[in-house]
Amino acid sequence: MSPQAMSNNFEKRFRHHLLLRCGVKENTRILVGLSGGADSAALLHLLKAAGHTTIAAHCNFNLRGNESDADEAFVRDLCRKEGIEVHVQSFETTAYATSHKLSIEMAARELRYRWFQQLMAQHDCDLLATGHHGNDAIETFFLNLSRGTGVRGLTGMDYRREQLIRPLLFASSDEIRNFCKERVLSWREDATNSETLFVRNKIRHQIQPLFEELNPSFFATMQHNLDHLRELAAFFDTEMEKLRNEWVAQEGDTHLIPLRLLREHPQKNSVLFELLRPYGFNSKAAQQIAEGLDSEPGRQFFSATHRLVIDRYNLLLVKDEENDQNRYILEGGSKQLTVPLSLKWASYPKTEAFILSKNPHEVQLDAELIDFPLYLRKARPGDRFIPLGMTGFKKISDFYVDQKLSLLQKEDTWLLTNGHDILWVVGHRIDERYKITPSTRAILHLTLL
Incomplete structure (x- = not known):
């Protein structure tokens, strides 16, 4: 097939997915x-x-200096040549991240x-x-x-979710670049895309190529896998919605989930x-809660919001107003x-040259025991962990007493948590369960500056 024929075929496939997978009708106003x-x-x-x-x-986003400004200039010029209305917004992203934690x-993203x-809303666009x-x-x-x-x-991404559409999910990045070359479309390269400092880039440049070596049709195989998983997720969501309506009750600001029904369900986890x-609990926290279903009443767990x-x-769920602020x-x-x-923190493989810090x-x-995101918070009543070198749990309040911390020092001490587990009483002691051992393969390195 000639490059031009491939380009025309690509456009036909795009329109097919735009209509059937994204549900876009003719003459739709779309924000790109x-x-x-x-x-x-x-x-x-x-x-x-x-x-x-x-x-x-x-x-x-003003994160890459002159490169960010060059991207903006390119976009403005591209839209001017194509006769397309363009809107540009400059953000103080770093300041926003700091002020909003x-x-x-x-x-x-926010x-x-x-x-x-x-x-x-301002321009009456139907879709993004x-x-x-x-x-x-x-x-x-x-x-x-x-x-x-x-x-x-595990579904990856959806072709459409409410007003958001992603009509290019059918195509690989190489196919898109070849299409741009055939149609003589210009674009800008982001230098950070080739770096492997970010997890997503490591997957792109290190993990995917390994699978492609094992299976030359890996991209097509994964497209089929993701389609099957999307169908499975849709079915699962329907069944979970039925279960949620049957099980979850609300009394005022509190949501209740019956313990008996959970314990009896064959797929309770x-x-x-x-x-x-929906209440902000990740898989690690949910696992810890599942393991604590038969514990004494009164045990508490926290997400970012609840x-x-x-x-x-019952399991009782309430909005955690204090948690939002602290x-x-x-x-x-x-x-x-x-x-x-x-x-600051970084993850890296453990090597023979690794030396454990005593600072x-x-x-x-x-790192393999840790599930991001992590949370930094102050101590709450009932908090406990296993201090490094010990075999049993100790209440944080008792640990503070053992460390002879003053009231002001206690109030100024932060806890780094992984789900419900306390990883590190910052500046004092890590949890025994998360220490480096001979079987450790990857390390999360945190430094208090």
Whole structure:
């Protein structure tokens, strides 16, 4: 097949997925998230060629200095040449991340989609289109697989979710670049895409190529796998919604889940995770809660937004107002936190040259036992952990007494948590369960600056 024929075939496949997978009708007004990369440039061209009214939106997050400004200039010039209306917004992303206690990645996502929603309302756009492609979906699958996000996370990405569409999910990044070359479409390269410092980039440049060596048709195979998983997730969501309506009761501000029904369910772990997911509990926390179902009443667990109490007959879930104000999130892709502590972290493989740090402000933990995001918070009544070197649990309050901390020192001490587990009493002691052992293969290294 000639390059031109391949290009025409690509456009036909795009229109097929746009209609059948994204449900886009003729003459739709679409806001396009335009980064300036090959995927978004191709998306803009294809939507315009399909006869849709397109409006472009570009975010300058001011994270890459002159490169960010060059991306903005490129997008403006591209839209001027194509006769497409473009809107550009400059964000102080780092300042926003600090003030809202977010990682840079989460801050950029929040800023981006909030602004997109505003633009859609102002310009009567029916849909928001992004240039995510098939390789992005595969990367998301592996990323979620490593984090333990349940069935829904294994679907990678959806072609459509409410007003958001991703019509290029059928295509690989190479196919998109070849299409751009054949149609003589310009685009900008993001230098950070080739770096392997970020987890997603490691998957892209190290993990996917290994699977492609094992199976030359790996991309097509994964497309089929993801389609099957999307169907499975849709079925699972339907069944879980029925279960949620039958099981979860509400009394005032409290949600109740019957312990008896949970204990008797043959898939109680999966069911519990799905029931708790809307309240901010990750798979690690859900596993710990499942293991504590038969513990004495009164045991508490916390997510980023909610407090869960194991009562005599029910799990009780309430909005944790204090938690909203006094808990800070450490995302896996982020590397530094400046508020309320100056803390940086990195993960790397354990090698024979590894030397364990003895500095109390610099700790190393077994990374394979840790499930991001982590949380930084103050102590609460009933908190306990296994101090390094011990075999049994000790209450945090008793540990503070043993360390002879003054009242002010206690109030100023932070806890780093993994689900319900306390990983590190910051500046004092790590948990015995997360220490480096001879079987440790990967290390999470945290430094208090």
